[in-house]
Amino acid sequence: xxxxxxxxxxxxxxxxxxxxxxxxxxxxxxxxxxxxxxxxxxxxxxxxxxxxxxxxxxxxxxxxxxxxxxxxxxxxxxxxxxxxxxxxxxxxxxxxxxxxxxxxxxxxxxxxxxxxxxxxxxxxxxxxxxxxxxxxxxxxxxxxxxxxxxxxxxxxxxxxxxxxxxxxxxxxxxxxxxxxxxxxxxxxxxxxxxxxxxxxxxxxxxxxxxxxxxxxxxxxxxxxxxxxxxxxxxxxxxxxxxxxxxxxxxxxxxxxxxxxxxxxxxxxxxxxxxxxxxxxxxxxxxxxxxxxxxxxxxxxxxxxxxxxxxxxxxxxxxxxxxxxxxxxxxxxxxxxxxxxxxxxxxxxxxxxxxxx
Numbered sequence: 001x002x003x004x005x006x007x008x009x010x011x012x013x014x015x016x017x018x019x020x021x022x023x024x025x026x027x028x029x030x031x032x033x034x035x036x037x038x039x040x041x042x043x044x045x046x047x048x049x050x051x052x053x054x055x056x057x058x059x060x061x062x063x064x065x066x067x068x069x070x071x072x073x074x075x076x077x078x079x080x081x082x083x084x085x086x087x088x089x090x091x092x093x094x095x096x097x098x099x100x101x102x103x104x105x106x107x108x109x110x111x112x113x114x115x116x117x118x119x120x121x122x123x124x125x126x127x128x129x130x131x132x133x134x135x136x137x138x139x140x141x142x143x144x145x146x147x148x149x150x151x152x153x154x155x156x157x158x159x160x161x162x163x164x165x166x167x168x169x170x171x172x173x174x175x176x177x178x179x180x181x182x183x184x185x186x187x188x189x190x191x192x193x194x195x196x197x198x199x200x201x202x203x204x205x206x207x208x209x210x211x212x213x214x215x216x217x218x219x220x221x222x223x224x225x226x227x228x229x230x231x232x233x234x235x236x237x238x239x240x241x242x243x244x245x246x247x248x249x250x251x252x253x254x255x256x257x258x259x260x261x262x263x264x265x266x267x268x269x270x271x272x273x274x275x276x277x278x279x280x281x282x283x284x285x286x287x288x289x290x291x292x293x294x295x296x297x298x299x300x301x302x303x304x305x306x307x308x309x310x311x312x313x314x315x316x317x318x319x320x321x322x323x324x325x326x327x328x329x330x331x332x333x334x335x336x337x338x339x340x341x342x343x344x345x346x347x348x349x350x351x352x353x354x355x356x
Contacts, residue, residue: 003278005070013070019047020078026328029079029188037181037190038081040150045082045111053084055109057092065219065284069277072223076230076339079188079331083147085223086116089216090155093117093167099206101169104155115153115169118145118194119213119220122344127196129160129168134202136160136168141195144342148172148179148192156194157216165213168205174198186338188331211289218296221344222280225300228307228339229273231332235314236266238329242318253317262317266310273303294356301349304340311336 005013023043032038048054053071056063072085087108094105094115107113120127120142127140142156153171160166170177176198184191240263243254253259276299283295311333315322322329340346 003275003282005066009067009070012067013074016071016074017077020074020080023047024078025081026079026188026331029081029331033187037149038188039190040081040083040147044080045114045150048082048084048087049109049111052109054087054091054111055095055105057088058095058105058109060095064281065222066278066281069223069226069281072226073230073233076227076335077234079231079328079335081147081189083116083145083189085220085227086118086145086147087114089219089223090115090117093155093157093208093212093216097167097206097208100203101167101206104153104169113152114150115155116145116147116151117216117220118148118154118156119143119217119343120156120158121193122217122348127156127158129158129166131160131162131164136166136200136205138168138170138196138198138200141193144182144184144191144193146189146191148194149181149190154194156196157213159213164207165210166205167208167212168200170194170196170198170200170204184338185334188335189338191338191342214289214293215284217343218292219284221300221349222277222284222296224339224343225273225303225307226277226281228336229270229277229303231336231339232266232270232273232307232310235310235329235332235336236263236270239263239266239314239317242321246319259317262313266313269306269310273299273306276302290356294353297344297349297352297356300344301346301353304346304349307336308340 029038055061056068068088075082075084091105091108094102108115130137151172153169156168156170158166178195179192181190181192243259244252246253280295280299283292286292318329321327
């Protein structure tokens with residue numbers, strides 16, 4: 001497959017990178033690490049609204065998954081707390097509905113609401129959903145999702161006992177909703193689950209076409225690994241720069257064959273991950289669900305393992321300084337390790353490929 005980013009996509013990525021460099025998320029996070037989970041800064045939320053990024057996938061904006069992917073990679077590179085993919089996917093799904101919930105798409109894009117997508121767990125006890133007349137009864141625990149602490153509500157995607165696929169809007173603070181923030185390796189984002197035991201009225205839920213949940217599962221799996229790729233690209237650049245500056249025996253360690261091999265392997269894994277993930281991004285915009293599922297699982301399986309290996313190699317090349325609290329390496333490594341596991345682990349996606 002021949003693929004290259006368009007000039008517009010290059011400009012989009014460069015603009016987002018410039019904004020993130022000016023509002024360095026890791027520098028902003030460091031003073032608050034011991035104070036509690038990471039929160040989305042007001043400046044970042046305002047930026048998303050003013051730039052129109054939350055509505056990127058809506059029909060009015062006409063953006064593609066490739067467009068969103070270049071932005072998600074930049075946020076991963078910067079260690080941002082912003083749940084860009086979750087907000088953009090939720091807004092796009094709300095925008096498609098023939099239901100009163102569609103008004104929330106404009107509210108999300110305009111900043112009046114902050115409603116990210118939340119999925120059912122893929123490896124724990126499933127959410128149970130029972131349709132009773134016009135009401136929906138939901139019980140269970142969702143998959144971990146990021147930045148729920150800053151949300152005004154949640155767009156929960158689940159399936160009923162009769163096989164009906166459902167999207168439900170659950171306002172934060174609702175009776176029967178408990179937000180549990182988990183302690184994870186990742187210090188750059190908050191991760192939480194929703195414990196649900198509530199009845200959702202008719203105006204807050206709707207059935208959606210079959211295949212919607214599979215598409216959303218694929219999309220979040222893809223964006224989780226794209227986030228990891230952004231962080232891995234930054235680690236590669238930092239490692240090459242460090243190898244050229246750090247001297248030993250009177251010469252840069254980058255001149256040693258073993259270190260050259262490490263850096264070359266990191267570059268190879270980064271490029272291969274990027275190629276696989278771009279193929280998956282293109283497939284997400286396709287209507288062929290089989291091709292999409294295969295492309296996403298292939299990319300997630302390869303990139304999940306490769307980015308984790310890149311992080312470990314970066315730590316090895318940096319040596320002692322890489323283990324220090326003051327260096328950003330451990331923050332990006334922690335982020336990559338969590339991305340490797342969530343929204344489908346490497347082993348899960350390999351098993352999924354084997355079944356196809």
